[in-house]
Amino acid sequence: MTTESKPRVVIVGGGFGGLNAARSLRKAPVRITLIDRQNHHLFQPLLYQVATAALNPSDIASPIRRILRHQRNVEVLLAEASAINLAAKQVVLTDGVIGYDYLIIATGATHSYFGHDEWACFAPGLKSIPDALEIRRRVLFAFEAAERDPDIERRHSWLTFVVVGGGPTGVELAGALAEIARHALAKDFRRIDPKQARVILLEGSDRVLPAYVPVLSEKAKTQLERLGVQVHTGRVVTAIDDEGVAIGPERIEAKTVLWGAGVAASPLARSLGVELDRAGRVRVATDLSIPGHPNAFVVGDLAHFDQEGSLVPGVAPAAIQEAQHAAANIQNLLSGRPARPFRYRDKGSLATIGRAAGIAQIGRIRLSGGLAWLAWLFIHIFFLIGFRNRFVVLFEWAWSYVTYDRGARLITGQLDLHSQHPSATVSTPPTV
């Protein structure tokens, strides 16, 4: 069989799902084209560390073509998919069209402002490296502005940081922010005391990290409070502007608001013309294919897969398992065997809360504090792609652990001292 006559597999998205699908097909007799609009794979679980200036972008991201450079049956294209034409078996790019025999869609999710997209410019979310750098810029600039501002009220508002959403992203961000103020910046200013900064975490439901068992949510709350974070549960944000947030009649004056709530599926799903769930995810068949289209699969955060009445969660291990399964099903179909149903195996969940604190839920085992943090640290570094990254990240971590220092404390980008925030152009949520 010549290369040209081999079936073509197109994978859209180079996250955990897309990358693992490509790797699982490394020995398959197919030509693979992996499309992503970024040139890099991003290790999203550590993105909050870039936002809080502990890590550099390149510590947690690798060029997709470097990761796959030795896999000869893959080509990587820097391109943006705007639609999928299932009938014609084509991926429509913003500047072209690409045909496929088999398709894996792995474009993931972005943050959702629950219908309030106008909040995006006041409360940036955390999904991409530009997002992380924008958050870093705002946080560091807020301390600079407070140092210069002669007005007590405004200074207070510059030193108030509100994090909306008590899921893993919100909890990790809030914990890291509290540490920056208490330790990393403590001695660097002359007119303000960064330790006076307030970090407020707002969660709509009655507890933080609601995906965990209640006892661990309680532990997480205690650990956050020990770091100095004010945790408010049962508070639904009703308005956000450039001066703060409103929770019904109540207002919090805060120049810096960060968004850790809400997930919306990649808008690419809307072009499929198939049934989506409320969050815009594709309701996939038991073999992960799109109903009626046995050669097109959806994996990762974009897939809605019910297992025994509950939704498979939007986490990296689920995306990886689904990607491997979809790849195996493509190989089944290629050999004339039927596609097999998917089954998610939950290997546990971990969350971190500042330095040396965290919670873990692995089957019946529940951990909290230092042990959970250590488990988190080693699992995350182990899964970082590429030895170099692992080594550098471990060193940066050890360094910041010992010194409390945050090495990547640069305000980059164009600085406009007259705007409320250093960058007048605010990154809008990525649309993948």
Next chain:
Amino acid sequence: MTTESKPRVVIVGGGFGGLNAARSLRKAPVRITLIDRQNHHLFQPLLYQVATAALNPSDIASPIRRILRHQRNVEVLLAEASAINLAAKQVVLTDGVIGYDYLIIATGATHSYFGHDEWACFAPGLKSIPDALEIRRRVLFAFEAAERDPDIERRHSWLTFVVVGGGPTGVELAGALAEIARHALAKDFRRIDPKQARVILLEGSDRVLPAYVPVLSEKAKTQLERLGVQVHTGRVVTAIDDEGVAIGPERIEAKTVLWGAGVAASPLARSLGVELDRAGRVRVATDLSIPGHPNAFVVGDLAHFDQEGSLVPGVAPAAIQEAQHAAANIQNLLSGRPARPFRYRDKGSLATIGRAAGIAQIGRIRLSGGLAWLAWLFIHIFFLIGFRNRFVVLFEWAWSYVTYDRGARLITGQLDLHSQHPSATVSTPPTV
């Protein structure tokens, strides 16, 4: 003497000059205010390594307030100086005014397009971290675009890189680009061969690195050619557009043009109302003060200082010596002693050309090749501020030396696949 009654020293600029001036005054009975429009000090000699994806921004930059955090007589302000009022002894900020008793201006230089500012968007220069990231983005994107472009002519143009200017910046950039194409990217593409990329260095005078003795310029040219760089001397660029450069009637089609030529003094000098040289530098008195204003000093690239008929060069060691001297003169004036004349001691020059090659001129000693490169490496790492930076940079270097890999190969920023280059908004030359 209370703090409030101490004389106030204002330093404008946090580069090598400003930072060393502040440090030299650490025991002086003064209140120092250091103003910079960036929050970080930048180790400019290694900026081309960020542009060519070998180092991360935070490897070569440190927050100014962190560097000075233990020096209690300094406060650091993130602010932009728009003018100096020598008569009123005031620095005018874009959002305020600050009075001084003694002044040190150290705002340096930026690149100059020799009156062709319209070239800036086609050929970015290299003076700041945003500049370096913009160059990185263009270079990496060019290879991605070549991989996707079906047209042979255009592919050739995407794979042609022109560097204008054969000074240290141009030479270092050209050498690093040739290495990226030959080694770092060699195996990552399927349709193009990055080794086919052409790197062309254009210099207007008759030799590269004209600040060195002719025999070393010749050595540098040979080393560049060994790396695969095409060196053309005696070529003055007459036009640049988004498709290439013109040298009189001759044209080179190149989608990526980088600017390493021309230096113009910071525009702040024009607000002084004193005599400037052709490049906009302040002609300082023998004690480095502004003629007629014995309490206001200019140091670094912004100062025009003649010594035995030749200009003190715009290099870091000169800026540091001048800063220390201006600080000493302020202490002299404070104690009622006269200010003393400055004298520059040339300790030698070093330039690097890709891995394991370079030239050095130290008094009568002339080195080239591996030994010059080693000298360059250790001197530069030694002068990096902060132990952490030194350690990380050394590791990154060793890693990329052994593996030929470039770890920071990320295209960040908003990607617009339809524009000629990934970012439609091109960074303009910094104005401070």
